[in-house]
Amino acid sequence: MAKLGLNVDHIATVRQARGGNEPDPVTAAALGELAGAEGITIHLREDRRHIQDRDLDILRRTVKTRLNLEMAATQEMVRIALRIKPEQVTLVPEKRQELTTEGGLDVIINAKQIADTVKRLKDGGIIVSLFVDPNQEQIKAANKTGTDYIEIHTGAYAEAQLWDDRKRELDNIDTAIKLARKVGLGVNAGHGLNYVNVKALAALGGIEEYNIGHSIIARAMLVGLERAVRDMVELIKYA
Ligand code: PXP
Numbered sequence: 010m011a012k013l014g015l016n017v018d019h020i021a022t023v024r025q026a027r028g029g030n031e032p033d034p035v036t037a038a039a040l041g042e043l044a045g046a047e048g049i050t051i052h053l054r055e056d057r058r059h060i061q062d063r064d065l066d067i068l069r070r071t072v073k074t075r076l077n078l079e080m081a082a083t084q085e086m087v088r089i090a091l092r093i094k095p096e097q098v099t100l101v102p103e104k105r106q107e108l109t110t111e112g113g114l115d116v117i118i119n120a121k122q123i124a125d126t127v128k129r130l131k132d133g134g135i136i137v138s139l140f141v142d143p144n145q146e147q148i149k150a151a152n153k154t155g156t157d158y159i160e161i162h163t164g165a166y167a168e169a170q171l172w173d174d175r176k177r178e179l180d181n182i183d184t185a186i187k188l189a190r191k192v193g194l195g196v197n198a199g200h201g202l203n204y205v206n207v208k209a210l211a212a213l214g215g216i217e218e219y220n221i222g223h224s225i226i227a228r229a230m231l232v233g234l235e236r237a238v239r240d241m242v243e244l245i246k247y248a
Contacts, residue, residue, distance in 0.1 A: 014048035016222025044238035113142035143185035167201025211248030
């Protein structure tokens with residue numbers, strides 16, 4: 010059955026707005042796990058705009074499910090990952106100016122750098138996932154790097170307004186899932202998923218883990234984190 014990886018970056022975004030120590034993403038992660046999240050995801054960005062090194066250190070010691078660290082394939086981040094040893098690293102592209110991760114990795118152009126990074130992380134005992142668009146050439150290139158998983162970037166699907174566009178994006182994702190599984194890759198998905206658009210995606214089958222942040226934290230502000238997490242777990246598991 011599919012799992013929810015709860016992304017707690019936006020708890021840290023609220024904390025950083027005042028530069029203090031609350032709300033604490035460590036507390037949110039613990040509450041999320043109690044409510045049924047089977048993984049905790051954080052993105053340690055180069056500019057440390059939300060998650061801080063302190064969060065990663067503490068979460069490594071307190072997360073009881075699985076810690077998934079999203080990061081850029083830089084020397085600094087690889088050093089940090091090899092010291093902290095999260096269960097999984099998801100490699101993502103990163104631009105300083107972006108509001109959030111804008112697209113998948115270009116695994117074709119950056120094949121060597123990504124393959125080297127995958128190897129270093131895997132040699133350190135860490136499961137690796139590559140964040141890619143639902144594009145067949147990218148998935149074939151991802152497979153050549155030795156990665157264990159891909160995380161399909163669901164942003165285009167989530168942003169599609171018209172039914173035809175949404176259906177096309179969903180078909181792209183379906184094709185991507187099938188190709189990835191055929192070549193032996195595990196499949197995760199994330200970005201822009203919410204309580205409405207996750208249903209059709211979950212009905213496709215084949216996705217092991219959904220990494221979802223913004224919609225859950227937004228709902229949690231109104232109904233509480235426990236209920237927000239439970240509602241999403243239910244949609245993912247019983248689609
Ligand atoms: N997966 C990846 C690789 C991401 O970069 C993000 C955004 O940090 C997410 C999932 C979660 O996206 P959202 O906050 O839109 O649910």
